[in-house]
Amino acid sequence: MNAWLIRGARVLGADPTDITIEDGLITELAPAGRATKVAGQVIDADGLIALPGLVDLHTHLREPGREDAETVASGTAAAALGGYTVVHAMANTDPVADTAGVVEQVWRLGREAGYADVQPVGAVTAGLKGTQLAELGAMAESAAQVRMFSDDGQCVSDATLMRRALEYVKAFDGVIAQHAQEPRLTQGAQLNEGEMSARLGLTGWPAVAEEAIVARDCLLADHVGAALHICHVSTAGSVEIIRWAKSKGWRVTAEVTPHHLLLTDQLAAGYDPVYKVNPPLRTAADVAALREGLADGTIDCVATDHAPHPAESKETEWSIAAFGMTGLETALRAVHEAMVTTGLIDWAELADRMSRRPAAIGRLARTHGRPLAAGEPASLVLYDQAPVTAVDPAAHASRSRNTPFAGIKLPGQVIATFLRGTPTVLQGRLCR
Amino acid sequence: MNRHLISAADLSLADAISILDTAEELARLAERPIPKLPTLRGRTVVNLFYEDSTRTRISFEAAAKRLSADVINFSAKGSSVAKGESLKDTALTLQAMGADAVVIRHNASGAPHRLAEWVRGSVVNAGDGTHEHPTQALLDAFTMRRRLGRLSGLRVTIVGDILHSRVARSNVWLLHTLGAQVTLVAPPTLLPVAIGTWPCAVSYDFSSVLPASDVVMMLRVQHERMAQAYFPSVREYSRRYGLDGDRMALLPPHAIVMHPGPMNRGVEITADVADSARSTIVEQVANGVAVRMAVLYLLLGGGPGGPGMAGGPAGQAAMPEPAGVAL
Amino acid sequence: MLGADEIRRALSRIGHEILERTDGGTDVVLLGIPTRGVPLASRLAARLAQTEGIEVPAGSLDITLYRDDLRLRPARALGHTEVPDCGVDGKVVILVDDVLYSGRTVRAALDALGDLGRPRAVQLAVLVDRGHRELPIRADYVGKNLPTSKREAVKVLLAETDGLDSVLLQVRPEAGQ
Numbered sequence: 001m002n003a004w005l006i007r008g009a010r011v012l013g014a015d016p017t018d019i020t021i022e023d024g025l026i027t028e029l030a031p032a033g034r035a036t037k038v039a040g041q042v043i044d045a046d047g048l049i050a051l052p053g054l055v056d057l058h059t060h061l062r063e064p065g066r067e068d069a070e071t072v073a074s075g076t077a078a079a080a081l082g083g084y085t086v087v088h089a090m091a092n093t094d095p096v097a098d099t100a101g102v103v104e105q106v107w108r109l110g111r112e113a114g115y116a117d118v119q120p121v122g123a124v125t126a127g128l129k130g131t132q133l134a135e136l137g138a139m140a141e142s143a144a145q146v147r148m149f150s151d152d153g154q155c156v157s158d159a160t161l162m163r164r165a166l167e168y169v170k171a172f173d174g175v176i177a178q179h180a181q182e183p184r185l186t187q188g189a190q191l192n193e194g195e196m197s198a199r200l201g202l203t204g205w206p207a208v209a210e211e212a213i214v215a216r217d218c219l220l221a222d223h224v225g226a227a228l229h230i231c232h233v234s235t236a237g238s239v240e241i242i243r244w245a246k247s248k249g250w251r252v253t254a255e256v257t258p259h260h261l262l263l264t265d266q267l268a269a270g271y272d273p274v275y276k277v278n279p280p281l282r283t284a285a286d287v288a289a290l291r292e293g294l295a296d297g298t299i300d301c302v303a304t305d306h307a308p309h310p311a312e313s314k315e316t317e318w319s320i321a322a323f324g325m326t327g328l329e330t331a332l333r334a335v336h337e338a339m340v341t342t343g344l345i346d347w348a349e350l351a352d353r354m355s356r357r358p359a360a361i362g363r364l365a366r367t368h369g370r371p372l373a374a375g376e377p378a379s380l381v382l383y384d385q386a387p388v389t390a391v392d393p394a395a396h397a398s399r400s401r402n403t404p405f406a407g408i409k410l411p412g413q414v415i416a417t418f419l420r421g422t423p424t425v426l427q428g429r430l431c432r
Numbered sequence: 433m434n435r436h437l438i439s440a441a442d443l444s445l446a447d448a449i450s451i452l453d454t455a456e457e458l459a460r461l462a463e464r465p466i467p468k469l470p471t472l473r474g475r476t477v478v479n480l481f482y483e484d485s486t487r488t489r490i491s492f493e494a495a496a497k498r499l500s501a502d503v504i505n506f507s508a509k510g511s512s513v514a515k516g517e518s519l520k521d522t523a524l525t526l527q528a529m530g531a532d533a534v535v536i537r538h539n540a541s542g543a544p545h546r547l548a549e550w551v552r553g554s555v556v557n558a559g560d561g562t563h564e565h566p567t568q569a570l571l572d573a574f575t576m577r578r579r580l581g582r583l584s585g586l587r588v589t590i591v592g593d594i595l596h597s598r599v600a601r602s603n604v605w606l607l608h609t610l611g612a613q614v615t616l617v618a619p620p621t622l623l624p625v626a627i628g629t630w631p632c633a634v635s636y637d638f639s640s641v642l643p644a645s646d647v648v649m650m651l652r653v654q655h656e657r658m659a660q661a662y663f664p665s666v667r668e669y670s671r672r673y674g675l676d677g678d679r680m681a682l683l684p685p686h687a688i689v690m691h692p693g694p695m696n697r698g699v700e701i702t703a704d705v706a707d708s709a710r711s712t713i714v715e716q717v718a719n720g721v722a723v724r725m726a727v728l729y730l731l732l733g734g735g736p737g738g739p740g741m742a743g744g745p746a747g748q749a750a751m752p753e754p755a756g757v758a759l
Numbered sequence: 760m761l762g763a764d765e766i767r768r769a770l771s772r773i774g775h776e777i778l779e780r781t782d783g784g785t786d787v788v789l790l791g792i793p794t795r796g797v798p799l800a801s802r803l804a805a806r807l808a809q810t811e812g813i814e815v816p817a818g819s820l821d822i823t824l825y826r827d828d829l830r831l832r833p834a835r836a837l838g839h840t841e842v843p844d845c846g847v848d849g850k851v852v853i854l855v856d857d858v859l860y861s862g863r864t865v866r867a868a869l870d871a872l873g874d875l876g877r878p879r880a881v882q883l884a885v886l887v888d889r890g891h892r893e894l895p896i897r898a899d900y901v902g903k904n905l906p907t908s909k910r911e912a913v914k915v916l917l918a919e920t921d922g923l924d925s926v927l928l929q930v931r932p933e934a935g936q
């Protein structure tokens with residue numbers, strides 16, 4: 001029997017509790033020292049916070065196609081080290097995950113890796129080309145049971161195509177996750193359009209290019225009564241539009257990345273492309289609005305947009321460097337810093353934004369993002385909030401090193417991650 | 433002086449004045465029977481040009497050679513960065529060759545910043561994308577000072593495609609540092625949206641600012657901007673923002689007309705203006721050599737324990753918490 | 760070591776010697792080496808004009824770009840070179856400096872002068888010769904020979920640059936202190 005006793009963990013930051021895990025399930029929660037079942041291995045979790053296993057709605061695992069940047073195995077290892085128990089693998093692989101065959105391949109690779117569950121996201125349009133719907137129904141019916149579809153990396157910019165996609169996936173309770181970027185307004189765009197882009201001579205990426213699509217798609221979602229998810233919201237204006245759409249009762253959800261909660265376009269001053277990301281880092285005012293939106297629930301969840309790239313894609317001039325940042329291994333610490341340290345949310349709310357709500361949006365609420373309670377799957381994280389250390393990319397399990405937090409001091413450390421009762425991380429290190 | 437000259441915005445007033453004063457002395461030496469100086473003997477200057485710009489390259493080459501530096505021209509044009517050798521690998525090659533300075537012209541904004549991280553020598557920005565062209569701004573300031581006797585309080589009007597102009601950016605920062613008052617004139621489409629954060633005034637009405645201008649600097653406007661809907665037609669652009677004889681007549685008698693070249697005669701400037709006595713366009717070219725000599729001398733003419741134009745490239749995120757981390 | 764009167768007398772004596780040894784100042788051009796050689800050259804010219812009624816052109820010759828020790832220090836600001844209208848070709852150029860020490864400044868000045876033209880002869884006038892030559896160079900006119908140790912520093916102050924005329928001998932602090 002696979003059994004664990006976690007002693008004295010503070011569940012969602014509350015009083016110290018003993019957690020008993022047996023055969024993949026939580027079988028008992030008892031005040032510290034009062035566990036009735038004493039079996040299996042014991043973990044001293046005194047002072048640690050217990051959170052439900054984190055759920056990422058937005059991960060680029062790069063396999064198949066760019067195994068030099070990441071594989072399903074290395075990406076899920078990074079996920080486990082970051083406290084994640086499931087990641088949604090974005091469709092912009094090579095080949096594109098636009099058929100039942102490819103999504104099943106990714107799903108199987110994830111099952112073999114075992115560090116975290118992998119839930120494939122299907123492409124909305126064939127080849128991400130934005131012209132023709134991919135076989136959404138076939139992907140939904142495949143073993144991978146795809147429910148979230150996204151052309152992420154590309155915006156589904158054609159309004160009619162977007163409308164059809166939203167409508168079509170209603171048949172199987174699907175959701176379209178939109179990468180909101182009006183393409184004509186962002187031709188050659190490099191950096192948030194504002195003071196920094198003007199000074200640095202980098203082509204501006206206006207906030208309106210995101211907000212115009214967010215607004216359009218909210219209206220479309222209402223019109224056809226479908227579910228829309230907005231990827232990586234990055235501007236104050238988008239937050240406002242989503243708040244308005246939600247006030248109407250429309251089926252709109254949204255995510256924000258850890259880097260957009262913590263970093264601004266000022267970092268581009270030295271032209272280091274490690275800070276080049278899509279959507280771009282914005283201003284301090286946007287960061288404040290995003291934090292507020294996440295705190296009040298306008299933005300439902302945090303998603304990493306973990307986008308690994310090999311060194312040569314970043315050791316270049318800014319304008320030819322790849323967009324994207326790694327995030328899985330720093331997300332919890334970054335959100336801790338941006339949201340909890342600042343007092344905007346507590347640990348229970350963090351669990352809501354990083355586990356329960358993303359699981360619901362990903363249509364995984366039966367297996368992930370569950371409460372920490374007896375009878376529930378034992379997918380959880382033990383987190384030490386005390387240490388403050390500089391992020392060291394060399395220590396990351398991801399194959400790529402393009403973290404914007406390199407050298408920056410962040411609080412916290414993931415001590416252990418359990419996936420359905422099996423530890424994937426213990427003592428801060430990957431198991432097996 | 434800093435170890436590099438990457439941005440005019442990095443120059444302090446003292447740095448800028450020191451470059452102009454040094455250039456002044458060097459310009460006078462150029463009139464001697466033997467204009468060559470032994471100062472940089474044994475130093476190697478690499479001209480690393482990713483963009484065709486014969487005039488700028490020749491100007492830097494002449495400057496380096498007059499100071500007796502060894503000059504290596506490394507034309508990377510055509511070796512489009514995407515397929516050819518990466519900038520980093522090129523930098524490591526130059527490093528191995530012992531380049532004391534690399535003069536870089538590149539179509540990507542910020543390329544000199546990147547280069548400065550990979551080479552040990554000094555990096556001189558000879559124009560990067562739509563970012564800066566600091567030696568152009570220095571030679572413009574030098575030309576203004578020679579013609580008008582001062583820079584402080586000078587009213588300088590810069591006209592044209594500000595959005596895409598590295599010359600305009602460098603001039604705005606440098607002239608601001610030197611105490612001049614800059615007014616930018618352009619169609620609103622060709623101004624950055626954040627123009628309000630720059631230390632200058634903005635006008636859409638060219639004629640109205642001319643009577644109060646000591647200097648008018650015309651920027652080259654590229655035809656392809658029309659296709660991108662920045663303005664409707666060359667004719668309309670010339671009518672609203674071009675400098676012709678009638679407009680020039682609105683200038684005060686002492687005012688000068690500048691152009692960084694190459695000119696589009698008949699577009700932003702008419703031939704009679706370009707060839708008039710007010711025009712400094714030919715002087716600008718000559719002054720370019722003296723200013724670039726000054727820059728090379730101040731960067732390379734000393735030894736370690738060096739001068740200190742204030743540290744590394746601007747904006748290098750200082751640990752532990754760089755600007756832009758909202759902690 | 761020297762006060763204003765002694766400096767005046769020294770320059771006066773140099774002036775006389777120049778006349779004696781240049782056929783009454785014929786074809787002489789005085790070139791001061793910045794910083795303090797420049798006012799010394801103009802004082803000499805003024806003295807010759809006042810006391811002897813002889814007009815000797817004076818200018819300045821910056822040697823910074825010819826120094827052999829450029830790499831030992833950060834880039835230095837350039838001094839001013841001002842050659843009198845008559846030029847230097849065929850002239851007797853007298854280089855004027857405040858202190859003669861290693862001789863390296865004079866070596867650089869000779870190089871700089873060579874790029875300006877071809878004088879008939881070059882001579883050297885210094886206010887103070889403190890010895891310790893490192894090159895085969897000697898002065899033709901010396902205001903005062905001042906035996907010094909290498910640990911000492913000779914500082915010439917002039918009214919034009921420093922507000923008063925004086926020559927000071929200072930002991931340099933030991934390295935490392």
Ligand SMILES: [Zn+2]
Pocket residue numbers: 152153154179231232278279
């Ligand atoms: Zn995206």
